[in-house]
Structures are given as C-alpha cells and as structure tokens.
Amino acid sequence: MREIDMMTYSIQQVAKMTGLSKQVIRKWEDRYGIISPERLENGYRIYREDEVTLLKEIIALTNAGHSVKQAAILVKQKGAKTRAKEKNPLLESLIKAGQTANEMAIQQILDKAQYQYGLAVLIDELIEPFLSQIHRLSYEKIWDDYQVTISYQIVRDFLATIRRRYPIDNYAPFIIGSCLPNEHNEIPVQLFLLRAMLLGYQTKMLGASPSRYAIETAAQLNHPKLMFIYGRVLENNLAQLKKLDTLAQTLPQTTFYLFVEGSNLAPLNLNSLKPVQSTKDIFASLPQNKS
Numbered sequence: 001m002r003e004i005d006m007m008t009y010s011i012q013q014v015a016k017m018t019g020l021s022k023q024v025i026r027k028w029e030d031r032y033g034i035i036s037p038e039r040l041e042n043g044y045r046i047y048r049e050d051e052v053t054l055l056k057e058i059i060a061l062t063n064a065g066h067s068v069k070q071a072a073i074l075v076k077q078k079g080a081k082t083r084a085k086e087k088n089p090l091l092e093s094l095i096k097a098g099q100t101a102n103e104m105a106i107q108q109i110l111d112k113a114q115y116q117y118g119l120a121v122l123i124d125e126l127i128e129p130f131l132s133q134i135h136r137l138s139y140e141k142i143w144d145d146y147q148v149t150i151s152y153q154i155v156r157d158f159l160a161t162i163r164r165r166y167p168i169d170n171y172a173p174f175i176i177g178s179c180l181p182n183e184h185n186e187i188p189v190q191l192f193l194l195r196a197m198l199l200g201y202q203t204k205m206l207g208a209s210p211s212r213y214a215i216e217t218a219a220q221l222n223h224p225k226l227m228f229i230y231g232r233v234l235e236n237n238l239a240q241l242k243k244l245d246t247l248a249q250t251l252p253q254t255t256f257y258l259f260v261e262g263s264n265l266a267p268l269n270l271n272s273l274k275p276v277q278s279t280k281d282i283f284a285s286l287p288q289n290k291s
Contacts (some may be wrong), residue, residue: 008046009040018055023092025055029169032072034058035117065268070288073198076121093129093192097247098151111162120198123191127155128193131187152187159190160205166194168202174224178206180231181240188259189230192279212240216247219254226286227256229273241273248272257282 011022018025028034034054055073061071090113097105113126136152137143143151175196177189180202184207193203204222208212219227229244231237242260248256249272258275258284275281 009052010077011037011045011047014052014055017052018059018120020055020059021287028055028058028068028072032069033115034075034141036073036116042152066135068198070195072118073120076118076225077124088125090126091129091133093131095137098130098134098147099145101107103150103154107158110154114162119166119194123194127159128156128191131155136170156187156190157185159194159221163190163194163197163203163205166197168197169200172200172202174222175201175202175226175228176204176206176218176224177228178210178218178220178230180208180229180237181209181212182237183231184208185230185232189228190261192228192282194227195283196228197288200281213244215244219251219256221248223251224254226282227254228259229257230259232260243268245270245273 009017011025014020015022020028026215029037029254035047035051036037037051039045055062055179057075058071061074062068091107094106094109097109099113110122110126114122117125130151134148139147146221147175175193177193179186186205190206193205197203204224206218215227215229218224227248235289244256244258256273258270258273259279260275260277
C-alpha cells in the first residue's frame with residue numbers, strides 16, 4: 001500500500017478492525033456519505049485512521065438503538081461542531097468565487113463539500129454561513145447586485161437538485177414547502193425541506209411566489225403531515241394569510257407553520273396557521289420518520 005501523510009488501511013483491514021463486511025462499508029460510504037476514502041491508481045480504497053474511528057462510532061450508536069441513518073446524522077453533526085471551531089477554507093473559497101461571480105467555481109466547491117461531508121454538515125457548516133456572508137457583504141455594499149444574485153442563484157439551484165435526487169421511501173409522509181405569494185426567496189424553504197428529508201420525510205416544493213390557490217390545491221390534494229410557508233414582509237399578504245388560516249382550519253390532519261423573518265407576529269391574530277421565527281421550534285416537535 002502506498003505511503004501517504006498518515007496511517008491508512010485497506011478495506012480488508014478496516015473490515016477486520018470494525019467487524020463490518022466489505023459490502024456494508026461500501027454501502028455506508030455510498031448511501032450515507034459517512035466516509036470518503038482516497039482511491040489509489042488501481043482503484044483500491046484506502047481508509048484513514050479517523051475514518052475507521054467514524055465507522056466504530058456508527059457501530060456504537062447502532063448498538064445503542066439508533067438506525068444507521070440516525071447514527072450517520074449524529075456523527076456528522078458532532079464533526080460539524082468540531083470543525084466549526086476551526087478555520088473553514090471551503091467557506092473562504094466560496095466567498096472568493098462569489099466575489100468574482102464565478103458560477104463554475106461556486107458549483108465545484110459545493111459539489112466537493114457535499115461529497116466530503118454529507119448533507120447535514122454541508123448545510124450547517126458551509127451553505128448557511130455562506131448565505132450569512134452574502135447578506136452581510138450586500139448590506140455593507142461590499143458586493144453589488146450581480147455578485148449577490150449569482151451566488152444566491154447557484155446555491156438555490158444546487159439545493160433544488162439535491163432535493164430532487166435525495167432518496168426517500170415512497171411511503172414516507174409528506175411535507176410541503178412554499179413561499180408566500182409575493183415572496184421570491186425560496187432558499188429558506190429548500191433548506192427546511194432538506195432537513196426534513198434527513199428525518200425521513202418526502203417533500204414537495206411550490207417555488208417562489210406561488211398563488212394562494214396553488215398553496216390551497218397542494219394541501220388539499222396531498223394531505224401533508226406539515227405545511228411550511230415562508231415569508232419576510234407580511235404586510236403585503238395579510239388578506240392571503242387570513243384565507244390560508246381558514247384553509248388550515250379545514251385540514252386538521254395537517255399542521256400549518258408560517259416561518260417569518262423581520263416582521264412583528266403580534267397583530268396577525270391567526271388561529272390554525274402557526275407563526276414561528278425559528279425552524280428549530282418546528283423540528284423540536286417533528287418526530288423522525290422510521291418507515
């Protein structure tokens with residue numbers, strides 16, 4: 001085996017060290033993105049010491065009663081918290097690519113990060129910090145509209161592609177995400193739906209600024225477990241919100257959430273449409289689907 005910077009192992013050695021079969025190791029790599037072994041010129045995988053440790057952590061969590069999927073999410077989140085304390089070179093690269101509005105570079109960095117870290121860590125450690133930086137650079141007038149628009153568009157399209165391709169059980173319950181009418185920023189909806197998919201839910205996305213009738217029809221036809229509606233400025237949608245609140249009362253099997261940013265919730269006076277200002281409030285009450 002070729003010498004590299006640290007101790008590495010063949011898949012046969014990893015199988016013996018962990019008690020996993022070679023087939024299971026490959027399956028966990030491909031399906032859950034837990035590890036990303038380097039490949040030699042002959043195509044053979046070589047595994048780092050830290051990747052063997054990750055596999056052992058997954059085994060310990062499954063022995064404690066977690067599914068492999070749950071264990072993978074927990075391990076990735078733990079790694080995200082550790083890396084959050086360190087300098088993030090991928091984030092710096094994204095900002096540089098956004099500064100020059102280099103669409104291909106932004107796309108390549110996001111693809112690389114997804115392969116290396118998996119979806120949960122990608123969202124927490126790279127995409128949300130990048131979006132925060134875009135907002136800051138725009139607010140401080142360091143970036144112009146062109147740089148901001150290109151960066152947002154690539155992130156939006158990247159998230160949409162992941163959501164369409166993410167494997168989910170056909171019998172899993174539905175969550176539908178939508179912007180309010182007149183709301184064009186669909187990225188918060190995409191992020192919410194991807195987090196829901198990590199919990200095992202099927203999702204549908206209505207896109208930017210749908211009509212109220214499209215939202216109503218989607219809810220009535222699909223009978224989702226949860227309807228997630230996003231908006232920033234509610235003053236332009238008060239009449240629409242009242243009608244959506246009435247819709248929510250007619251569909252008691254569906255929980256309707258209104259996620260708002262930068263608006264005062266007090267004067268809304270809604271009955272069944274639940275306003276929140278943090279998606280953590282929603283996920284706290286959303287059980288993991290184990291079907």
